[in-house]
Amino acid sequence: MAENNPFPGENNTGHIWDDNLRELENPPPRWWMMGFWASILFVVGYTILYPSWPVGQEPTPGIMGWSQIKEYEKGLEQVAAMRAQFEDRIGGMTADQIIADPGLKQYAVASAKVLFGDNCSACHGSGGQGNPGYPVLADDDWLYGGKTAKIAETITGGRKGVMTAHRTILTEPEVETLANWVVQMSESAGAGGSEEGWALFRTKGCTACHGQQANGHVVDLPNGEFVTVGAANLTDGIWRFEPGGYDSAKHTILNGVNQTGLAETRNAVMPVFGAQGKLSEQDIKKLVVYVHELGGGK
Amino acid sequence: MGLNRVSPLAADDRETGITETNACHVRQGSAVKMVKSMSHPDVPHSAVDALYEEADRWQINTGGQTIHAKRIAGRWRTIKWLTASVWLIYLLGPYLRWEGRQAVLFDIPNRQYHIFSATVLPQDFWMLSLLLLFFAILLAVMTALVGRVWCGFFCFQTVWTDIFTWIEEKLEGPPPARRKLDQAPMSLDKLRIKAIKHALWILIGFLTGFSFVAWFTDAPTLWRAFFVGEASGTVYVTVALFAAGTYILAGFLREQTCFWLCPYARIQGVMLDRTTIVPTYDEQRGEPRGRVKRGETEDHRTTGDCVDCNQCVAVCPTGIDIREGQQEGCITCALCLDACDQVMDKVGRPHGLIRYASLDELEGRPTKALLMRPRVWVYGAILLLALAGIVYGFTALAPIELKALHERAPLFVLLSDGSIQNKYTLKILNKVPEPLSVTISVSGRDDMTLVGAEKPVIAEPGGVTPTVVFVKIPRRSLAAEQQPIVFHAEATRSSGALIETERESVFVGPRQ
Numbered sequence: 153m154a155e156n157n158p159f160p161g162e163n164n165t166g167h168i169w170d171d172n173l174r175e176l177e178n179p180p181p182r183w184w185m186m187g188f189w190a191s192i193l194f195v196v197g198y199t200i201l202y203p204s205w206p207v208g209q210e211p212t213p214g215i216m217g218w219s220q221i222k223e224y225e226k227g228l229e230q231v232a233a234m235r236a237q238f239e240d241r242i243g244g245m246t247a248d249q250i251i252a253d254p255g256l257k258q259y260a261v262a263s264a265k266v267l268f269g270d271n272c273s274a275c276h277g278s279g280g281q282g283n284p285g286y287p288v289l290a291d292d293d294w295l296y297g298g299k300t301a302k303i304a305e306t307i308t309g310g311r312k313g314v315m316t317a318h319r320t321i322l323t324e325p326e327v328e329t330l331a332n333w334v335v336q337m338s339e340s341a342g343a344g345g346s347e348e349g350w351a352l353f354r355t356k357g358c359t360a361c362h363g364q365q366a367n368g369h370v371v372d373l374p375n376g377e378f379v380t381v382g383a384a385n386l387t388d389g390i391w392r393f394e395p396g397g398y399d400s401a402k403h404t405i406l407n408g409v410n411q412t413g414l415a416e417t418r419n420a421v422m423p424v425f426g427a428q429g430k431l432s433e434q435d436i437k438k439l440v441v442y443v444h445e446l447g448g449g450k
Numbered sequence: 451m452g453l454n455r456v457s458p459l460a461a462d463d464r465e466t467g468i469t470e471t472n473a474c475h476v477r478q479g480s481a482v483k484m485v486k487s488m489s490h491p492d493v494p495h496s497a498v499d500a501l502y503e504e505a506d507r508w509q510i511n512t513g514g515q516t517i518h519a520k521r522i523a524g525r526w527r528t529i530k531w532l533t534a535s536v537w538l539i540y541l542l543g544p545y546l547r548w549e550g551r552q553a554v555l556f557d558i559p560n561r562q563y564h565i566f567s568a569t570v571l572p573q574d575f576w577m578l579s580l581l582l583l584f585f586a587i588l589l590a591v592m593t594a595l596v597g598r599v600w601c602g603f604f605c606f607q608t609v610w611t612d613i614f615t616w617i618e619e620k621l622e623g624p625p626p627a628r629r630k631l632d633q634a635p636m637s638l639d640k641l642r643i644k645a646i647k648h649a650l651w652i653l654i655g656f657l658t659g660f661s662f663v664a665w666f667t668d669a670p671t672l673w674r675a676f677f678v679g680e681a682s683g684t685v686y687v688t689v690a691l692f693a694a695g696t697y698i699l700a701g702f703l704r705e706q707t708c709f710w711l712c713p714y715a716r717i718q719g720v721m722l723d724r725t726t727i728v729p730t731y732d733e734q735r736g737e738p739r740g741r742v743k744r745g746e747t748e749d750h751r752t753t754g755d756c757v758d759c760n761q762c763v764a765v766c767p768t769g770i771d772i773r774e775g776q777q778e779g780c781i782t783c784a785l786c787l788d789a790c791d792q793v794m795d796k797v798g799r800p801h802g803l804i805r806y807a808s809l810d811e812l813e814g815r816p817t818k819a820l821l822m823r824p825r826v827w828v829y830g831a832i833l834l835l836a837l838a839g840i841v842y843g844f845t846a847l848a849p850i851e852l853k854a855l856h857e858r859a860p861l862f863v864l865l866s867d868g869s870i871q872n873k874y875t876l877k878i879l880n881k882v883p884e885p886l887s888v889t890i891s892v893s894g895r896d897d898m899t900l901v902g903a904e905k906p907v908i909a910e911p912g913g914v915t916p917t918v919v920f921v922k923i924p925r926r927s928l929a930a931e932q933q934p935i936v937f938h939a940e941a942t943r944s945s946g947a948l949i950e951t952e953r954e955s956v957f958v959g960p961r962q
């Protein structure tokens with residue numbers, strides 16, 4: 153340090169070593185310093201307003217009372233408000249009315265996609281493509297009917313199909329004849345069943361559930377509609393139980409469906425979604441639209 | 451840090467001799483210079499002190515001094531006005547009308563960008579990346595060839611500063627008068643002049659911000675809404691920020707922005723090379739500089755062409771001395787070329803003591819013609835490609851677009867009538883500004899049935915309308931696992947014009 157600055161008029165800081173080694177001072181621009189102080193002020197203000205300093209377990213809360221969870225909840229409210237206008241309209245409509253309105257249908261389908269994923273896809277597949285033992289929802293073959301009212305009934309109340317095990321009722325040759333007949337029916341769209349097969353079908357009580365025409369219609373109503381009890385349509389190429397064909401048919405005839413105390417019996421149970429409050433009426437309505445629109449709704 | 455000369459005022463009464471003549475090198479000054487002198491008995495202190503001699507000249511203007519540059523008419527001054535007028539497009543563009551609406555409108559809430567009759571939707575945004583590429587490369591190629599032309603002639607910072615100082619000059623007079631006014635104590639007269647100046651500056655700032663917003667919303671509506679207080683908060687905040695930014699940056703920060711804030715200045719600096727032409731002082735010709743001496747004839751003078759009149763420094767908007775060589779502070783506005791040429795006219799010496807020249811040219815190295823430089827071709831090719839992409843994009847902008855998403859789960863289903871059904875989600879993008887009634891059809895096979903497209907789909911303008919359709923083919927007639935099919939969409943505009951588009955897709959059946 154020099155007592156008397158030997159380099160007057162120069163912008164040195166007065167720090168001089170070895171006679172002439174000195175530090176010159178060129179301060180940062182004033183606007184830069186102003187920005188610097190302003191940013192410090194900003195930090196102070198910010199820490200007062202928002203959560204910041206870690207004290208113990210929690211940060212200081214900040215006087216604005218802001219928190220991430222509140223922000224999230226606000227976001228949820230916004231979404232709910234956006235949905236409300238659709239949900240309100242859907243509430244007062246039937247599934248068929250919703251389907252007739254392209255905008256509402258689009259909303260119902262988009263919103264039910266999640267419900268379907270949570271509740272239905274485990275058995276019926278993510279796109280309604282079915283699984284072994286669980287019906288395909290994207291085709292037009294419906295055990296209980298593909299109209300919206302029927303679909304709603306199925307989802308709300310669940311379904312449990314029943315077919316007697318015929319292992320003690322029918323003889324082995326009879327079972328084989330019937331199984332062959334089922335395969336013939338399936339391959340020929342109902343036109344090529346053998347006479348013996350038809351005879352057994354009619355006399356052994358099968359028509360009670362599968363209908364006179366073997367198409368699953370127990371009663372055909374004059375208005376073109378029909379009543380079913382959930383028995384399969386035997387006149388199309390679609391198999392209720394995978395993989396289909398002679399062995400499948402024989403197994404089903406021998407062991408039936410949902411027969412208690414019989415290990416080999418087919419299981420075919422659709423749980424109840426309506427009663428225990430698992431799904432609201434509104435949710436079911438949207439699901440009905442979704443399932444109906446999967447590809448085969450009637 | 452940019453070497454930034456002291457103000458012209460200080461330069462005026464500076465001693466003239468510049469001992470250092472290694473001009474034409476980009477200089478690096480540093481805020482704090484520390485040179486360790488070796489306390490070696492053989493090195494005289496005076497030799498070390500010489501290092502500090504220019505210390506006062508290396509002082510950096512950090513905005514403490516206002517640069518009051520002299521304005522003179524001239525060729526480059528005219529060119530600068532012309533190039534600056536490009537910004538009139540920015541200010542006036544929003545008022546251009548086309549087919550009943552704003553010709554260029556970036557409608558962000560509706561995600562539509564209207565450019566004359568073309569409507570660009572977010573789906574066409576790949577063109578924007580090409581546009582950005584085009585301008586980025588253009589900036590690179592221009593910098594490599596002719597230096598910072600952007601800075602000197604086009605940059606909003608320098609253009610707006612130019613306008614602001616022009617206003618300042620009109621109100622306060624030439625630089626000496628302005629300096630005097632700055633130092634004078636506050637008086638009613640000074641207050642009046644300053645108030646008018648600042649008001650005009652703020653007005654320009656407001657117009658700048660307003661024009662910006664006007665590109666994004668209908669301009670005439672905006673004017674009304676703005677002044678009756680009906681515009682949105684975003685509008686007021688944006689305009690206020692722009693106005694404040696313009697006022698501060700062009701009114702006060704000025705050349706400091708180029709020195710300290712602007713990244714372009716730094717990037718462009720490294721893109722120059724020996725072949726780049728920039729405003730350069732020809733030191734071979736100019737040195738040793740000296741005043742014209744009375745009685746000395748032109749043939750027998752001992753000095754170079756530079757008469758050391760300091761006019762080049764006086765006109766420089768960034769307050770630097772071009773005679774120190776190429777330096778970061780120079781925005782290549784070429785105003786010093788005008789100044790020096792006028793001086794040369796007066797003393798009867800040829801123009802071009804300060805001129806656009808490359809380092810190679812100045813050092814007597816051979817210079818390559820423009821078209822012989824590989825970088826011109828490489829940059830040119832990229833520019834052309836980007837441009838071709840944009841032109842293609844604009845010509846190929848279809849009024850509607852169709853996309854077909856094939857359902858994957860399940861890929862197909864067997865129906866009770868023995869046919870195979872595939873499900874498709876068709877997405878219709880309507881780019882015309884009216885709702886369209888779109889008819890969907892499918893082709894590729896005779897035995898197909900299309901379900902779900904019985905009624906035309908109403909596609910709202912500027913949006914994507916999805917619709918689900920099913921295609922059925924009898925299982926028996928399927929010969930291969932996959933069949934190509936084509937969806938068609940057609941609609942008639944209210945003008946009667948038929949628009950159509952198609953999209954290939956695939957029909958999947960069971961493995962054969």
Ligand code: SF4
Pocket residue numbers: 729762765766767768769770771772779780781782783784785786787
């Ligand atoms: S040195 Fe010349 S070209 Fe560079 S900024 Fe100054 S006036 Fe413009």
Ligand code: SF4
Pocket residue numbers: 731736739755756757758759760761762763773789790791793803804
């Ligand atoms: S204007 Fe020309 S002559 Fe005057 S000082 Fe600058 S370079 Fe020298």
